[in-house]
Amino acid sequence: MDVLLVEDEVELAQMLADGLRGEGMNVRVAHDGARALELTAASDFDVVVLDRDLPGISGDAVCRALVASGHPARILMLTAAGTISDRVEGLSLGADDYLAKPFAYVELVARVHALARRRGAPGPPTVLERRGVRLDTARRLAERDGRPLGLTRKELSVLEVLLAADGGIVTARELLEQVWDPYVTPETTAVKVAVYQLRKKLGDPPLIETVPRFGYRL
Structure with a gap:
């Protein structure tokens, strides 16, 4: 597993990198955003552990x-x-998971493993379609009746889960586990925010139905 650790606190970065390497991971370290972008431009990491508060x-x-x-x-x-x-703000930027400091090291390791498994898991069919909505999961492009939707990564993932359900109800908990992470607290409003934004971009007539006490369906 290839991991990029982006952390400006040098001692903390070294400690975490050594620990992750001890778990069998191949770890590169960047101490600022510019270096992180250089490394990600050159390599397809499986997971990027990214400190939000970086200099520059x-x-x-x-x-x-x-x-x-x-x-x-x-x-x-x-x-x-x-x-x-x-x-919610961090997840809305497109992050897949969010961990507040101070955190338990074992939880960090568990979350990195969980994210890596999600990246390597076999996906649904390349193209999903329903009610005029078409999602190319390989190219990560979505359109409705031929109109490009310009979705964020999270919105694309929510749409993918709803399309894959083929008209079935998807609970908020299932969306959290499949789009965010099973460790995310159920009380988060991330699902409501993402569904709200997705509804706006899909336009009229409305396609996403909220089923009270159950979840959502397309």
């Missing part, structure tokens, strides 16, 4: 750049800000 180019900017470029790595954000609003 922020972790937020690095996350946005990775998502915009279509980099295949899963992104685990680290930050000292651990409120629900902070978590």
Whole structure:
């Protein structure tokens, strides 16, 4: 497993890198956003462990750049800000998971392993279609009736799960586990935010139905 650790606290970065290497991971380290972008441009890492509070180019900017470029790595954000609003903001940038400092090292390892498994898991069919919505899962492009939707990575993933359900109900918990991570707290509003934004971009007539007390379906 190839991991990029982006952390400006040198001692912490060294400690975490040594620990992850001890778990059998191939770890590269960057201490600022500029170096992180250099390394990700040259390598397809499986997981990027990204401190949000970096000097110069922020972790937020690095996350946005990775998502915009279509980099295949899963992104685990680290930050000292651990409120629900902070978590939602971090996840809305396109990060796959979010871990507040201070954290237990064993939890970091578990989350990195979980993200790597998700990256390597076999996916659904390359193209999913329903009610005029077409999603090319390989190219990560979505359109409705031929109109490009311009979705973020999270919105694409939510749409993919809903399309794959083929009209079935998908619970918020299932979306959290498949699009974010099984460790994300159920109280997060990340699902509601992503579904709200996806609804807006899909346009009229509305396609995503909220089924009270159960979840969502397309």
